[in-house]
Amino acid sequence: MLELFLRSWPLLKTAILVTLGLGLGAFILGSTLGMCVALLRNSNLRLPRSIAFMYVSIFRGTPLLVQILLIYFGLPHYGITMSPIPSALLALTLFSAAYLSENFRSGINAVDPGQWEASLAMGMGYWTCLRRIILPQAVRIALPPVGSRLIALIKDTSLASTITVVEMTRVAEQVGAATFRYMEMFLMIGLIYWLINQVLTLVQTYLEGRMTRRYR
């Protein structure tokens, strides 16, 4: 297996970077979009609220694979053509934003309403209060589910192989097909996915400890 690993390493090396790039890229973009959706969903106004509600309903309610295929194979019908990697990144972003918005929203709503009252009572505006008082507390509460979402996202990047993105799963398929050593190849990338996620879990645990310290 080691010899197979060394032989496929040049391909795997790039594939790992693509997987990480897609996963972390979609996470950053998805978090940004997800935060906006969460705030819209919490709005006092009906219209933004319904838009956010529908967004989550659509992108959480349909399979990620269908979204990837729609963007890559469907959109060209309307003259929108994107290469595989941007298509995958877009689909992963839209999909994860739907879930992340709910994670953020649960964090924001879990902050004691007294925190808003204390801030507003001193004349603080909505955005200042959100940024300086509410979000630091909300992010801490939302950290465990957000961490889970990032890990799920890393694994979900494997679906990009269906639209010819050469990420880890696709490399395993290719090398497996060329050498007939599928078992070893898929075990190998399974292990790499697990290792990546193990590191992310450690990062999450570290952040959690850091953010929780002052509350004890």
Add this chain to the structure above:
Amino acid sequence: MSQTKIQVTAVTKAFGSNPVLKNVDLTVQAGEVVVILGPSGSGKTTLLRSLNFLEQPDSGTLEICGHRIDVLAGKSMSRADRNQITELRQKTAMVFQSFNLFPHLTALQNVIEGLISVKKTPKPEAVKKGMALLEQVGLGDKADSYPSRLSGGQKQRVAIARGLSMDPEVIFFDEPTSALDPELRDEVLIVMRNLADAGMTMLVVTHELRFAQEAADRVIFMEGGAVIKDASTQDFFGAESGERIQQFLRRY
């Protein structure tokens, strides 16, 4: 010169079909310490929270620290009204029953948060003022402690310092000692007494009769969403205050 800090007329508020404030009038002059007493559910906390619009009144005219807002039934707030509310909030401070300190900030950071993010005071100046205020409430040594490491009484004193940091013209106290056990109450009440003696305008919703008796200039008694007695402290605790008040006072 007597200056009117709070002038409220005909304020009404209902939660659903349940009226909690019925045409309440209230006036507070600069330097006055006014205590609002009354049984639970009498509307005293709602009245206090209406004054800085944490609770939106249904109708009435409120003039707080020179900012006048006419609330008309069924009409939403204009942008100008909302600006008035933000400004009046910056001139008043509120101390809550449950403290509402910011748990992710140290005691000092709690005290200077408003200075930094609302008043845009430069950090060194804010820190200097914050430290002085913490000293004033006897917590100079707790500046770097997070709220989770403070006792209830200490938290409430930090909250008072936080309120004072904004140089408020009026401080609203909403049952500031109700969440504290008797031993911790006194340390908060002493800080409040000192403020009252220093001439701060204060409006205090409380069940502490002794504080009312010793520190208040005037006592307002509310029941069923209405003010049923507004008297000088001496008169309120005197024998001539009426049957209902006597009955209330006997229970304590």
